[in-house]
Amino acid sequence: MKPGVDISAECEFSGTDGARVQETQGKLLDDLTASKLARTFKALSDPTRVRILSALSQRELCVHELAASLEMSQSAISHQLHTLRDMRLVRFRKEGRHVYYALDDEHIEVLFQCGLDHVEHE
Amino acid sequence: MKPGVDISAECEFSGTDGARVQETQGKLLDDLTASKLARTFKALSDPTRVRILSALSQRELCVHELAASLEMSQSAISHQLHTLRDMRLVRFRKEGRHVYYALDDEHIEVLFQCGLDHVEHE
DNA sequence: GTAATATATGAACGCTTGCTCATATATCTC
């Protein structure tokens, strides 16, 4: 009933609730970290990108090989590679007219595998 | 130069390329698994959902407490909880007018933490 | 030089997503 330092919780037990809310807020992931984390997962949230990473986990591949392997247009693959590059999940090297892409680090493979475990675990 | 069993790769070395493509295709994640995996990551690809899961990793919370903790509308939180419920990432129990949500299993926490490691690792 | 190949990218379009707002349902208090 007393006004208190409550934020906006209107649950029946406002006092206790306020304390729980404040404690939760204190331990909550900060906004920046939450956004970064969401961004990381978002990079892996599309089937095409997942398949690209799956292909690259075997060996480096040029754009055309990726397109042929996934049976998708070169343009679609290039656009997705752009996204993956922005996220620093892949690196590339040029060789003549070809551009070979590879996974940027093994850490993303760990995350990838971790997701796979979850899928198989269900 | 020979037509071969090539799929659609037109790289200069079409033969070798075809072999690499076929080998890549063979080891590639199948479509269903790729989609499931993408779906799993997509569930974690939004800052609001990340923050909800972060809050629930501390303790179970009712909708209103979540809304207050994240300083978001009850409706927005409810909609996201619906999504998380669909993905079986949270479970809930009713107690009077309240509905308390909690993480559904520890496995999602592993994946969550794995993503955090990646973010901090960068 | 021209032609072909390999890749990147901008525009457009349809689909999805995350929010708000209004409202429905359920429970509790009186």
Add this chain to the structure above:
DNA sequence: GAGATATATGAGCAAGCGTTCATATATTAC
């Protein structure tokens, strides 16, 4: 019963996303 509280949900809308198509750039072959 009426009114307040807690949650869920449908409609609507603006923003984002993933593709295609057309085109630009770069390299190689001739």
